[in-house]
Amino acid sequence: MKSTDKNRAARGEAQSEFIGQYSSLPDDKLAALLASFNPQERTAAAKILGERRCISAVIPLCETLKKEKALYTKIAITETLASIGEPAMPELVKLLGEVGNNQHKALPDLGFYKISYPLPHDIAARTIMRIGAPALKYLKFVIESGERRALLEAIDAAGHISFYFNDKSLEEVLIKTYHKFSDDNLIKWKLIRAFESFQSERVNKILTETILNNASPQLRWEAIRSLALNKGTMSEKLKQRILSDPDPEVRKTGKRFCGDKNN
Numbered sequence: 001m002k003s004t005d006k007n008r009a010a011r012g013e014a015q016s017e018f019i020g021q022y023s024s025l026p027d028d029k030l031a032a033l034l035a036s037f038n039p040q041e042r043t044a045a046a047k048i049l050g051e052r053r054c055i056s057a058v059i060p061l062c063e064t065l066k067k068e069k070a071l072y073t074k075i076a077i078t079e080t081l082a083s084i085g086e087p088a089m090p091e092l093v094k095l096l097g098e099v100g101n102n103q104h105k106a107l108p109d110l111g112f113y114k115i116s117y118p119l120p121h122d123i124a125a126r127t128i129m130r131i132g133a134p135a136l137k138y139l140k141f142v143i144e145s146g147e148r149r150a151l152l153e154a155i156d157a158a159g160h161i162s163f164y165f166n167d168k169s170l171e172e173v174l175i176k177t178y179h180k181f182s183d184d185n186l187i188k189w190k191l192i193r194a195f196e197s198f199q200s201e202r203v204n205k206i207l208t209e210t211i212l213n214n215a216s217p218q219l220r221w222e223a224i225r226s227l228a229l230n231k232g233t234m235s236e237k238l239k240q241r242i243l244s245d246p247d248p249e250v251r252k253t254g255k256r257f258c259g260d261k262n263n
Contacts, residue, residue, distance in 0.1 A: 012039035012073030019044040027052065031060045039070035046073065050080030055087045062091040065123070066099055078123065082130035089131065089138040095124035096142060096157075097149035104152065107189055107218040111253045115229060117163040118193065120156035129160040133167045140173055151177075152190060159194030171198045178206060185216050192219055196226035204232035211238065217247035224250065228257035 022030065022044045031054075033045035042064065049057045058081065065077045081088045097103060102121045112118050120126050128135050135157065142154040155177075158170050174191055181187040192210060195203045210223035224242055227234060242254035 008072070009040055010070070012043040012070035012076070014040040014043040014047070014072070019047055023048055027054050027056055030054075031057045034060050034064045039073045042068070042070070043073045043076045046076040046080045050076070050083045053084050055084060058084060058088045058091050062088075062095055066095060074123070078127040081127050085131050086134040089128070089135055092124055092128050092131075093138050093142050093146075093150070093154070096128075096146070096153040097122060097124075099123040103149075104186065104190070107185060107216070111221045111225065111249055111256075112193075113225075113253070113256050117160050117196065118156075120153060120160060122153035122156065125153040125157040125160075128157045129164075132161055133165045136161055136167060136170055140170055143170070143173055143177055148184075148187070152187060155187070155190040155194055159190075159197050162194065162197035168198060168200075171200060171203065174198075175202060175206070185219060189216075189219055189222055192222045192226055195223075196229040199230045199232065203230070207232060208238065211242060217245075217250050220245065220247070221250045221253040224253045225257055234258055 018040060022033065022041070025033070025045075025048070027049065030045040030049050033041050034057075036042050036045070046061065046064075049061065061077050061081055065074065065081070068074045068077060081092060100123050102123075104121060120129060128139070139154045139158045139161075142150050143158065146154060155174070158174070161167060162170060174194055178188060178191045181191075192207065195207060204227060207223040207227040210219050211227070214220055214223070226232075239254070239258050242258060243251055245251050245254065
């Protein structure tokens with residue numbers, strides 16, 4: 001075996017021939033195999049359980065995901081949980097903010113200039129967003145009553161689902177959360193980003209007021225982007241205010257989304 005193949009195997013990559021060795025195992029044996037020291041065996045177990053959409057394996061899959069280090073195994077587990085769908089949600093929401101260390105801990109230094117909805121940094125949130133609209137009622141509970149760490153990631157998943165599935169059912173919850181956490185800029189920043197998924201007058205009023213009055217440039221530039229993407233009203237006076245903002249990143253965002261992109 002080549003060194004590159006060994007490295008990929010150590011990271012849990014498993015070919016179909018390898019996986020096929022385990023295809024006759026019953027669900028409980030496959031679930032137990034998730035604890036194997038061999039990452040390829042863990043990947044094989046996860047993939048087969050996913051093909052079977054095995055609901056009884058959700059808890060061991062989530063327990064494994066929380067501590068999994070092998071890249072390909074981690075991918076296989078998230079794909080399996082996404083394929084199981086809504087039955088996996090009660091356990092998946094418990095993992096929000098708990099897996100990995102790539103979540104936003106502070107406001108960003110630069111804006112996001114794509115017109116797509118940003119991918120969540122959190123692994124559980126990325127998995128949940130693939131489940132789609134059925135996940136929103138579970139995210140609603142986290143947003144309303146979850147701990148801050150989970151709340152931050154639930155907002156990302158909810159915004160992403162709302163954007164791509166055109167589901168507006170959480171608008172009221174997100175607006176209430178915005179006012180509830182008026183002193184928490186990281187939560188507000190994530191909510192302002194989520195507001196690109198909604199086109200109501202109430203949302204656009206929040207975004208406009210943020211652009212005009214908020215002291216945080218990160219919140220101002222994110223509000224500009226959301227207001228532009230949700231087709232909110234942007235008067236010439238507001239555009240000029242944006243393009244003359246004292247912060248260069250705010251002005252850059254303004255030029256990208258509502259100004260002269262050639263300047």
